[in-house]
Amino acid sequence: MYDLMRKLPIGIQTFEDIRRNNYLYVDKTELVWRIISTGKPYFLSRPRRFGKSLLLSTFEAYFQGRKDLFEGLAIEKLETKWEQHPVLHLDLNARKYETAADLTAMLNQYLEKWEAVYGDEKRDRSPEERFSYVIEQAFLRTGHQVVVLVDEYDKPLLQAINNLELLEEYRQMLKAFYGVLKSTDRYLRFVFLTGVTKFSQVSVFSDLNQLNDISLDYSYATLCGITHEELTSTFDPEIETFGRKNHLLPEEVVTAMKRNYDGYHFHQDGEGVFNPFSVLNAFSKLELGSYWFQTGTPTFLVELLQKSEYDLRTLLNGIEAPVSSFAEYRVDANNPIPLIYQSGYLTIKDYDRRFNNYLLDFPNDEVRYGFINFLIPFYTPMKNNDQGFYIGKFIDELEKGDYDAFLTRMEAFFADIPYELNDQTERHYQVIFYLIFKLMGQFTEAEVRSSRGRADAVVKTPKYIYVFEFKLNGTAEEALKQIEDKGYLISYKADHREIVKVGVEFSAESRNLSRWLVEMNN
Structure with a gap:
């Protein structure tokens, strides 16, 4: 039997931790190098728990010149310089934002850390003025252009999605803060922002109009997630072990994984990817489960659906939409589909080239039945713990x-x-x-x-x-x-x-x- 002790990086989002502590790593560094080598300001939208934080941590290690962490990976044969740059890494994911003061406190936390290194002469100014000053000083003191990485830029906005007054407060604060990335462009070597949603009205995508949104780019469709080839080559021992425990042949394990966790497409012609969080958990626990869906309930999406009176039957059967209708979310558009797509509950399944229409549908069984199960209590008297009883009885009676x-x-x-x-x-x-x-x-x-x-x-x-x-x-x-x-x-x-x-x-x-x-x- 294969060794069961291979370490799977469930919840591990730090590249150094994965490499130093011998966790299994799916090598994405060739794509990382391509991004670093061909542009400067980027934005990437992906669903939660799809590896965005690990991607930013990989960028951070690269720009810190940590060549030792990349030994044996694809980038080792591509990169020759390994230059060090000052890195400002802002992660907005770790806090609950209930008031504007919460967002200010989070920005202050990072600004104070950076000011301790590069100077706090502007500490009494607004967050955007302090941010601008830190970037300039980091460049002047090190002689190297600065790298700015922003993880989950939209977390405060998503948490205020149904509170328009608070949403506007957050929008104004972030508009000023992220706008600094345009005015300080000459000091910047690389900028990469990630999030779940592309809010069309936030200045990241209006004032900062040079930002390269690669969310639907063919070249980077597999940047986050696990491809079929990566699953079968990287996880061969785990597939074997899973099969033995569940009395399945290796090809049957792959088929089951594909049915439950595959099917995400981020370009109409791009290769599909598996949900990495669910795959790792399934191999760790040696059974199929709704791992990704259970980590976060889409309550705000259901509220948007009900508020917009969207016909769920259309949604659940797959919908056709031009890219303009799901690539960006507009708060005033009364259309929940962009947010449902960007959150990972729908994905691109087909493309009509004649009319430039995409078919959006659930990526796999985990999401399809997880979403339907979650919807039931919002539309019926059925409680969560009654679902299996009702559906099981319904089916049993028809089978008989x-x-x-x-x-x-x-x-x-x-x-x-x-x-x-x-x-x-x-x-x-x-x-x-x-x-x-x-x-x-x-x-x-x-x-x-x-x-x-x-x-x-x-x-x-x-x-x-x-x-x-x-x-x-x-x-x-x-x-x-x-x-x-x-x-x-x-x-x-x-x-x-x-x-x-x-x-x-x-x-x-x-x-x-x-x-x-x-x-x-x-």
Whole structure:
């Protein structure tokens, strides 16, 4: 058996720590060198826990001239100079920003540290004046241009996303602070900012218009994340060990990893990548799990969805969008899709070159079912600890052919919706049906459609194929007739399984299933 003692860098974000303490490292230094050698001011947007902090730490080690840390890596054969530069590394990720004073305190913390080295003559001035002075003095005192690295530049903005007054305070403060990077350009050797979101109204992307946004660049699509080749070559021992524990062949382990953690694309033609945090955790714990999704709940995204009244059925089935509609987030645009994409819950799945439209969809099963599970309590009376019970029972009844029990359970489920939720729009109840059937897809083959020309829902079990049609203020007879008249069964005629047509009446008055009819097609 392979040695289980290889150290996986779960939560380790410092390049020196990884290299000094013999943690496993996926070598990205060829791309690091290319970035360093071909430009100066960069911005990169990636989801949380995708390796942005480690990337900045790698830049820091390089510009500190730490050649010893790069032995055996690709950059060792590319770099010949190894010059030292003063590095100002600002990490905004480590604090909760509830007031403007919290942001000021964080900036002061870093400014005081830098001023202790390069001079504090401007310590009584504004943060942006102090920042500008530190950069100038660092250059003058060392004779080398300065490197500025900013990790999670947008953390304060994201935390105030639903508080417009506080968001504006943060925006003004950061506009002035980051604007220094333009006025001090002659003193700077390299600037790299990372974040989850590209806020279109923040001056990093208006005043600082020379910033090179590489978030959707083909050349850097694999800068963060693990490629298929990197997974199979770097983690070969872990794949073997995982397979032995879970009774899987190595190729079956890779397939399972791909289904659960792969699928992120940051360019329409770029290679896909696996979520590094989930991959490392799965290999460490020797089982599949929702590791990335569980590290942060997208509450603010759900609030944005509800506030914008966005049709979730469109989102959950994949949406088409021009790049202009998801590359930047505008607070006043009433469009949650850019934030959902940039946060990692959607990714690029296809590209229509004729119309320049992208297809955005969930990258993998971890995100798809994690997101749907998270949505359920916001739209239904279902509590988090009830999800497995409900969905498991729903599926069990259909697998046994007990469609009456399935529909009765769904009827009881809608009856449990509290009075204050009971005065919702038709769309709200359509979304609930949609979420339930989508969630069933985690355990059995289930399709749910929002487009015309298809049945409302199809569920396939080992013995049965169920074709559902729901009628709001229509009759169950009309629903069954539509299944026949529209040819919804044609594609299933050659299947060996028994086809079950289910026509359901849904009453707008009672907000519940009121009657159903079932016909069997042998």
